[in-house]
Amino acid sequence: MAIQIDFRSDTVTKPTAGMLEAMMSAKVGDDVFGEDETVNRLEHKLAALFNMEAGLFCPSGTMSNQIAIKCFTQPMDEVICDQTAHVYRYEGGGIAYHSMASVRLLNGSRGILTPELIEPEINEANIHYPNSSLVVLENTVNKGGGACYSLAQIEPIHTLCNIKGLKLHLDGARIFNALIRTGDAARDYGKYFDGISVCLSKGLGAPVGSVLLGSAETITKAVKIRKAFGGGMRQAGFLAAAGIYTLDHHIDRLSADHHHAQALAGALGKVSYVFSVMPVDTNIVLFEVAEGFKAGSIVRQLAEKGIACNTTGPKTIRMVTHLDISSEMIDMAIENIIHLHPSVHK
CATH class of the missing domain: 3.40.640.10 (Type I PLP-dependent aspartate aminotransferase-like (Major domain))
Incomplete structure (x- = not known):
């Protein structure tokens, strides 16, 4: 996709x-x-x-x-x-x-x-x-x-x-x-x-x-x-x-990016395949995947849903919000994050 x-x-x-x-x-x-x-x-x-x-x-x-x-x-x-x-x-x-x-x-x-x-x-x-x-x-x-x-x-x-x-x-x-x-x-x-x-x-x-x-x-x-x-x-x-x-x-609108990042972090904090989410202060979301899961595998499965993000290590993933991310996109991403069921050890 x-x-x-x-x-x-x-x-x-x-x-x-x-x-x-x-x-x-x-x-x-x-x-x-x-x-x-x-x-x-x-x-x-x-x-x-x-x-x-x-x-x-x-x-x-x-x-x-x-x-x-x-x-x-x-x-x-x-x-x-x-x-x-x-x-x-x-x-x-x-x-x-x-x-x-x-x-x-x-x-x-x-x-x-x-x-x-x-x-x-x-x-x-x-x-x-x-x-x-x-x-x-x-x-x-x-x-x-x-x-x-x-x-x-x-x-x-x-x-x-x-x-x-x-x-x-x-x-x-x-x-x-x-x-x-x-x-x-x-x-x-x-x-x-x-x-x-x-x-x-x-x-x-x-x-x-x-x-x-x-x-x-x-x-x-x-x-x-x-x-x-x-x-x-x-x-x-x-x-x-x-x-x-x-x-x-474009300066004042940065607060929207921060709000979007916090929404993503909230969703990620509720799913079983995420171990922890770093505190979100601005527009960057860093999270660690739970034991048994691989960051690269989760990134690939999100990509299959049309959502692109990056690994920052074997167990960590980064998402960054920005000017081209709308509230509707955040809602769509959260829906996919919640319903993603990655396989353990893959």
């Missing part, structure tokens, strides 16, 4: 009619020359929204994260992050490849770090140790089932980094989901982070792109690194226009 309901990721969305119209009518120029006014407008819009000095439009969140890490480290430095962090697990070994830095992995609760976890792992000055130079947080935490930081949790980490002389970067892959969940204001983030990567192609629904935010000095450095990474796009305003559109139209 063809896919009818796609929970694999919030990256699978298609541009809406309004977004396509905005893209096709965008005023463009050569962005490498700094002449694409739509790109410039997107960068300025997000920088102002997060109360930071400047922004840089990049093709992906992976690129914007890796540019930031290179800006904030030197070879033989060390990056501190959670062991589930996207910058460590899912960016192709980019920290080692691009920045020649080592990584100190911590075990946060659902990927959420605290000053108490971080401080003991900051190296003292010693020729035997790498220089601890950067802490990276992820908001929301993908492997943590969409767990998110509040500003009250971020502030003491910022204070610690400031005292110890470390930079602080935010992988804001789903930052607007976190803002909807916590009620915090985007403008308050700027005073806590040296860099923020804001992804536009996940819950917000743009087809491409992420914007790195930072000081004017950081972004000047980042422009050259982006060029060296091959990320210097030309008439990129067609893509940037989608980003502007989604910022204007």
Whole structure:
């Protein structure tokens, strides 16, 4: 059966009619020359929204994260992050490849770090140790089932980094989901982070792109690194226009995705083939299958019903809600989840 309901990721969305119209009518120029006014407008819009000095439009969140890490480290430095962090697990070994830095992995609760976890792992000055130079947080935490930081949790980490002389970067892959969940204001983030990567192609629904935010000095450095990474796009305003559109139209509706995710979690918590469901804070549902069942088998059987999702391990499955998932689709998915009877040991 063809896919009818796609929970694999919030990256699978298609541009809406309004977004396509905005893209096709965008005023463009050569962005490498700094002449694409739509790109410039997107960068300025997000920088102002997060109360930071400047922004840089990049093709992906992976690129914007890796540019930031290179800006904030030197070879033989060390990056501190959670062991589930996207910058460590899912960016192709980019920290080692691009920045020649080592990584100190911590075990946060659902990927959420605290000053108490971080401080003991900051190296003292010693020729035997790498220089601890950067802490990276992820908001929301993908492997943590969409767990998110509040500003009250971020502030003491910022204070610690400031005292110890470390930079602080935010992988804001789903930052607007976190803002909807916590009620915090985007403008308050700027005073806590040296860099923020804001992804536009996940819950917000743009087809491409992420914007790195930072000081004017950081972004000047980042422009050259982006060029060296091959990320210097030309008439990129067609893509940037989608980003502007989604910022204007798709932020508030993220609460619907959160509601849909909670509904899925409620249904999954009632069926015999699910052992446990991770708490749902935003739009990601992670669950563990019960003893005797295999995650891959359940994913295949759901696919036969037209429902696509992914395994994240032999016993775990992920579902992600997004712009292209309607309430009717959620009802249909729940009906199939409840009436699915997977065989044990298959």
